[in-house]
Amino acid sequence: MTRRPTILLTGAGGQLGAELAPLLRMHGDVVAASRVTLDLADPDAIVAAVRGAKPKLIVNTAAYTAVDLAEKEATLAHAVNARAPGILAEEAKRLGAVLIHYSTDYVFDGARTTPYPEDAPANPLNVYGASKLEGERAIAATGARALTFRTSWVYGLSGKNFLLTIRRLAGDRDELRIVADQIGVPNWSRTLAEATARVVSEGMASLEERSGLYHLSSTGRASWYDFARAIVGDVARPRVVPIATSEYPVPARRPAYGVLATGKFQQVFGFALPDWREALRRCAAG
Numbered sequence: 001m002t003r004r005p006t007i008l009l010t011g012a013g014g015q016l017g018a019e020l021a022p023l024l025r026m027h028g029d030v031v032a033a034s035r036v037t038l039d040l041a042d043p044d045a046i047v048a049a050v051r052g053a054k055p056k057l058i059v060n061t062a063a064y065t066a067v068d069l070a071e072k073e074a075t076l077a078h079a080v081n082a083r084a085p086g087i088l089a090e091e092a093k094r095l096g097a098v099l100i101h102y103s104t105d106y107v108f109d110g111a112r113t114t115p116y117p118e119d120a121p122a123n124p125l126n127v128y129g130a131s132k133l134e135g136e137r138a139i140a141a142t143g144a145r146a147l148t149f150r151t152s153w154v155y156g157l158s159g160k161n162f163l164l165t166i167r168r169l170a171g172d173r174d175e176l177r178i179v180a181d182q183i184g185v186p187n188w189s190r191t192l193a194e195a196t197a198r199v200v201s202e203g204m205a206s207l208e209e210r211s212g213l214y215h216l217s218s219t220g221r222a223s224w225y226d227f228a229r230a231i232v233g234d235v236a237r238p239r240v241v242p243i244a245t246s247e248y249p250v251p252a253r254r255p256a257y258g259v260l261a262t263g264k265f266q267q268v269f270g271f272a273l274p275d276w277r278e279a280l281r282r283c284a285a286g
């Protein structure tokens with residue numbers, strides 16, 4: 001009988017981590033780590049956790065994701081998003097394990113008007129994006145067997161996200177003023193988790209062969225305004241009003257365009273994620 005592989009999952013309390021934990025349990029014995037049990041800002045703790053668990057697969061969903069706060073907490077964002085993934089990759093290599101990691105469309109500057117392929121030049125506009133880009137590069141520099149999935153605009157039924165914010169505000173306000181000149185793709189955390197689990201289900205050898213950087217996203221495109229309208233639905237109140245980024249000042253600059261081209265993922269793994277509106281419908285249906 002083959003032993004079930006041990007899978008170390010970080011960020012188990014986050015949007016993606018919480019959706020992934022039960023799915024990964026179908027494929028191995030999951031050691032689920034939260035910030036309380038494994039602080040990724042602490043390099044020694046990372047080394048000890050990986051060497052203690054001896055996983056065959058590490059799935060790193062943990063990240064410093066507070067995009068605006070990162071402008072003030074650059075050292076912490078760097079420790080979690082740039083240094084920690086590099087250490088996880090080093091440790092994975094040492095054990096002969098595979099690392100699955102996630103990154104972001106915010107590695108790009110948004111100057112394009114057509115979807116970004118994986119090899120488009122990165123040029124982050126904010127500290128968060130820069131720290132995530134450094135994390136990708138730190139992983140690649142180790143030569144570990146690793147799959148890095150860049151995704152965008154993650155939402156779900158728990159945590160802090162646009163869907164839940166809009167639902168809350170829709171109950172309180174007559175009017176929602178939402179940025180209409182930033183274009184991207186919303187991604188339901190469960191869709192991303194299901195795609196990851198499907199990739200994992202193909203087995204360790206397949207993961208090893210398919211190391212690399214991939215864009216993992218629903219299809220279609222949306223502005224935050226489109227996303228808000230789709231969440232609120234066809235109702236008279238609240239009224240959803242499109243505004244410009246300049247009318248909603250925040251500390252971190254965001255790319256005006258962040259649609260990720262997903263052809264490489266589809267070609268290598270043989271499936272695509274649903275259109276974002278379809279995923280949102282499934283999410284709203286519960």
Ligand SMILES: NC(=O)c1ccc[n+]([C@@H]2O[C@H](COP(=O)([O-])OP(=O)(O)OC[C@H]3O[C@@H](n4cnc5c(N)ncnc54)[C@H](OP(=O)(O)O)[C@@H]3O)[C@@H](O)[C@H]2O)c1
Nearest residue numbers: 011013014015016035039040062063065102104151153154
């Ligand atoms: N959210 C998005 O819109 C978005 C967009 C593009 C890409 N991504 C990427 O997708 C991945 C999953 O993101 P998500 O949406 O699931 O994020 P999330 O909901 O913010 O979850 C991130 C998790 O990381 C944990 N974490 C933060 N600092 C940590 C530390 N020092 N040590 C250990 N754990 C720590 C958080 O714990 P606490 O709850 O205790 O802080 C949280 O559980 C990340 O790589 C993210 O960069 C996200």
